[in-house]
Amino acid sequence: MSKINLVTVCGHNTTMLxxxxxxxxxxxxxxxVVVYLSSxxxxxxxxxxxxxxxxxxxxxxxxxxxxxxxxxxxQLYNETKLLKPDxxxxxxxxxxxxxxxxxxxxxxxxxxxxGYKFITGAFLDRIGVDGTFPIIEDDCDVWSEFPLVGSxxxxxxxxxxxxxxxxxxxxxxxNGQHYAMIDGQDxxxxxxxxxxxxxxxxxxxxxxxxxxxxxxxxxxxxxxxxKKSYTYHEEYKRMFDYIVDNKxxxxxxxxxxxxxxxxxxxxxYPHWNKVTEKSxxxxx
Numbered sequence: 001m002s003k004i005n006l007v008t009v010c011g012h013n014t015t016m017l018x019x020x021x022x023x024x025x026x027x028x029x030x031x032x033v034v035v036y037l038s039s040x041x042x043x044x045x046x047x048x049x050x051x052x053x054x055x056x057x058x059x060x061x062x063x064x065x066x067x068x069x070x071x072x073x074x075q076l077y078n079e080t081k082l083l084k085p086d087x088x089x090x091x092x093x094x095x096x097x098x099x100x101x102x103x104x105x106x107x108x109x110x111x112x113x114x115g116y117k118f119i120t121g122a123f124l125d126r127i128g129v130d131g132t133f134p135i136i137e138d139d140c141d142v143w144s145e146f147p148l149v150g151s152x153x154x155x156x157x158x159x160x161x162x163x164x165x166x167x168x169x170x171x172x173x174x175n176g177q178h179y180a181m182i183d184g185q186d187x188x189x190x191x192x193x194x195x196x197x198x199x200x201x202x203x204x205x206x207x208x209x210x211x212x213x214x215x216x217x218x219x220x221x222x223x224x225x226x227k228k229s230y231t232y233h234e235e236y237k238r239m240f241d242y243i244v245d246n247k248x249x250x251x252x253x254x255x256x257x258x259x260x261x262x263x264x265x266x267x268x269y270p271h272w273n274k275v276t277e278k279s280x281x282x283x284x
Contacts, residue, residue: 002086005028005029005031005089006021006024006032007077007091007092008021008091009077010036011037011042012036012219012222014051015136016095016136018138019138020095020210021057024090032061034060034063034080035048037063040064045062061076061080067222070176077173077177081169085168086170087168087169088108088166088168088169089168090104090165091164091167092165095209095210096208096210098121098166098206099266101267116196116198118167118180118197119164119167119197119198120180120197120198120200120204121206122204122205123163123209125150125209125211126143126146126148126149126210127148127149127150127250127259128145130252131249131250132248132249133216134146146210149259149268150258150260151278152250153211154278157239158238160178161275161279162178162279163177163205163207164177164179164180165177165207166205200280204279206266208264217244220239220243
């Protein structure tokens with residue numbers, strides 16, 4: 001079977017990076033960390049070096065770019081994957097933890113037997129106790145710090161919930177890593193049921209999103225202040241406004257968010273079928 005690599009592009013905030021790399025470290029053959037910097041004075045590089053040194057991981061590349069240019073981030077993911085086009089790649093931002101319905105090696109074996117070249121999934125938000133935003137340390141158990149799971153982000157902001165999470169190196173991804181690009185066309189709308197996609201009814205990966213820690217308000221504000229022409233400007237502003245209006249908490253009793261206590265097993269969360277349906281409907 002082909003090798004499995006992890007690629008992540010990190011920058012601006014490294015709160016979850018060590019936990020994310022640890023989550024994947026034992027299931028991949030190699031890890032490619034790309035550091036996205038805004039200037040040569042950016043302290044993020046030293047933070048990433050400390051984390052990767054502790055885990056005995058090399059930094060693959062560093063690059064200096066304008067802040068929060070998601071198009072460039074996606075280019076970096078695609079450029080890195082093309083270094084090994086025949087390998088399989090897990091694509092994950094530094095606050096995204098995939099949970100699979102069966103071991104990743106078995107999923108990839110399925111793909112190779114049936115000719116699939118990419119696997120998709122959708123976000124689940126990890127939420128702190130009572131909807132609060134925890135302080136995250138390198139030695140904490142993040143699953144315990146975020147014991148609740150729901151669909152907050154997509155419900156409040158109408159942001160795309162879909163992610164392309166595992167794919168062959170020669171398959172390109174769209175901005176935000178939401179969809180695969182096949183022959184110059186995205187796999188959205190009428191192209192959702194593409195023959196190269198692992199069928200959603202057989203496997204849809206959970207992307208547990210550890211975004212909602214104590215630093216989230218500053219991050220939402222920073223991103224919402226960038227170019228208003230960016231599609232994500234309004235999405236981040238809606239999330240920022242919600243948190244401010246709700247007195248710095250997520251209302252865990254709001255039925256729209258489907259929030260339940262859940263662990264770190266794919267089958268723990270009771271509303272996954274509902275979230276899957278919402279994600280499929282989003283692409284129509």
